[in-house]
Amino acid sequence: MSLFTNLLNLHSGKKPREDFFTEIVAYFLSLNKDILIDWLKHHSIISDDNYSSIKISTQQEHQALASHTEDSRLDIVVELSTGLNTDVIFIESKIGAKDGNNALKKYAEILSNLPNVRHRILIYITRDYDPKEEIKQYDCDPKPTIKEYCLKLSPKINFFQLRWYQFYSFLKERASDILTQEILTFMRNNRMSYTNQFSSVDLLTMVNFNKTFKLMESTISEEVKKELKESFAGINKHEIDGLYQWKSKNRYIIGTSLSNRRGDLWCGLGYFNLNPDNLNDYPYIGIFLEVSPGFVERPKTIKSMQNVINDKPNIWTPENLTILPAWSAIFYRKSLQEFLSEKDQLSAIKLFFQESIEELKTVHKQYFNFLRKGVTIEATTEGDKEEYPDTSLSSITSL
Numbered sequence: 001m002s003l004f005t006n007l008l009n010l011h012s013g014k015k016p017r018e019d020f021f022t023e024i025v026a027y028f029l030s031l032n033k034d035i036l037i038d039w040l041k042h043h044s045i046i047s048d049d050n051y052s053s054i055k056i057s058t059q060q061e062h063q064a065l066a067s068h069t070e071d072s073r074l075d076i077v078v079e080l081s082t083g084l085n086t087d088v089i090f091i092e093s094k095i096g097a098k099d100g101n102n103a104l105k106k107y108a109e110i111l112s113n114l115p116n117v118r119h120r121i122l123i124y125i126t127r128d129y130d131p132k133e134e135i136k137q138y139d140c141d142p143k144p145t146i147k148e149y150c151l152k153l154s155p156k157i158n159f160f161q162l163r164w165y166q167f168y169s170f171l172k173e174r175a176s177d178i179l180t181q182e183i184l185t186f187m188r189n190n191r192m193s194y195t196n197q198f199s200s201v202d203l204l205t206m207v208n209f210n211k212t213f214k215l216m217e218s219t220i221s222e223e224v225k226k227e228l229k230e231s232f233a234g235i236n237k238h239e240i241d242g243l244y245q246w247k248s249k250n251r252y253i254i255g256t257s258l259s260n261r262r263g264d265l266w267c268g269l270g271y272f273n274l275n276p277d278n279l280n281d282y283p284y285i286g287i288f289l290e291v292s293p294g295f296v297e298r299p300k301t302i303k304s305m306q307n308v309i310n311d312k313p314n315i316w317t318p319e320n321l322t323i324l325p326a327w328s329a330i331f332y333r334k335s336l337q338e339f340l341s342e343k344d345q346l347s348a349i350k351l352f353f354q355e356s357i358e359e360l361k362t363v364h365k366q367y368f369n370f371l372r373k374g375v376t377i378e379a380t381t382e383g384d385k386e387e388y389p390d391t392s393l394s395s396i397t398s399l
Contacts, residue, residue: 002186004020004183004185008020017095018093018094018095018096021190022075022093023058024183026057026058028183029056031179032175033054035174035175036056036078037054040089043162043166045089045123045158048082050082051080051081051082053079053080054078054080054081055078055079056076056077056079057076057079058075058077059073059074060073060074062110065110065113068106072103072106072110074091074092074107075091075092075093076090076093077089077091086117087121088111088117088120089121089122089123090111090122090123092122092123092124093125094125094130095192096128096275098128099124099130104122104159105146107122108122108149108150108153108157109153112157119158120155120156120158121157121158121159122157122158122160123159124159124161125162125163125167126162126164127164132146132147132161146159164187164193165192165193168187168192168193172184213246215346216270216271218346219350220252220253220254224254224353227357228254228256228357232256232361246274250272250275251268251270251272251274252270253268253271253272254268254270258371264291264295264296265289265290265291265292265295267288268290269287269357271284272284272285272286272333282335284333285339285349285352286332286352286356287332287333288329288331288333289329289330289364290328290329291305291327291328291329293326294325297370297371300370301371302323302328304368304370305330307367308330308363315359316330317330317331317332319331332360333356334352336349339352
């Protein structure tokens with residue numbers, strides 16, 4: 001295990017992996033500006049290397065423009081100066097999550113509005129495949145890609161999309177000091193060194209995918225779905241798009257809304273963390289209750305969630321329980337590893353799902369009584385991808 005992994009593991013709760021790695025890379029590049037310039041030239045991002053000043057900053061905050069709903073925070077900002085001209089590069093880094101809420105569009109607009117800049121460049125670098133240039137919405141009014149949108153701005157923005165495995169390969173060939181080796185080890189541990197080649201594990205996954213999916217599907221049977229609906233007096237109106245959930249959010253669940261507007265307060269039951277960042281990690285199963293940032297009863301809901309955690313700290317797990325607007329949740333869960341020793345694993349998993357429903361019923365009745373009066377409860381399997389967000393649970397739920 002790398003030094004950086006050990007340091008990251010000192011964080012309790014949700015680990016700030018993306019911000020943590022951003023700081024590491026930015027610090028490394030600040031010490032090795034020649035490697036930074038070579039990397040940018042390697043991908044034809046810049047052609048000039050006659051810079052007299054190179055400044056690298058992280059988590060740089062920018063006030064919202066008139067068309068924006070909130071301020072922005074840039075992962076890495078690189079300012080390259082020749083003495084006469086200044087080029088500015090915004091780097092948005094993603095490891096597990098993907099670009100959300102049109103963040104890249106906002107960053108491009110901020111970059112376009114900066115004064116006294118010669119070249120304006122936006123780099124989107126990800127671990128996972130998240131195409132932004134070639135995919136369009138095929139409808140009557142197709143939207144421009146991020147690259148097309150950037151080129152239409154005035155001044156225009158040059159957009160580049162990269163993958164972290166490319167940086168891994170580039171760095172591996174150009175440096176061998178201790179800091180570099182620690183960075184490479186951290187990237188391997190977090191699956192950022194993957195190339196565009198299929199491994200034997202990938203082939204094994206392909207062969208067994210349908211069998212695995214059917215096993216999971218059988219544990220969330222009609223019996224469990226019915227119990228979830230009846231427990232909260234709901235009517236199942238929407239079918240889950242399980243493969244979408246698996247692909248986009250790394251989970252396979254059914255869900256039930258507990259508020260008049262679906263997504264304000266809802267619960268999800270099923271399998272989570274199906275694409276763990278560490279291959280030694282196991283998915284987990286269970287149920288969660290989540291509240292949106294804009295729910296009118298959010299303050300009372302957060303207080304009740306905190307009471308649940310205080311009274312049952314060994315049973316329920318918190319996620320981002322703040323009064324400030326954010327997606328917040330509590331989890332009742334177990335690692336899938338705990339079920340591997342069972343003779344009949346599927347029956348044991350199904351029983352745990354039923355146990356999870358009963359526990360949520362108890363908690364809902366005991367701690368959330370203020371929501372029970374005058375609240376229309378809708379039940380749905382969590383296939384409504386626009387109405388049920390990616391949530392803050394990217395490292396845990398991420399479904």
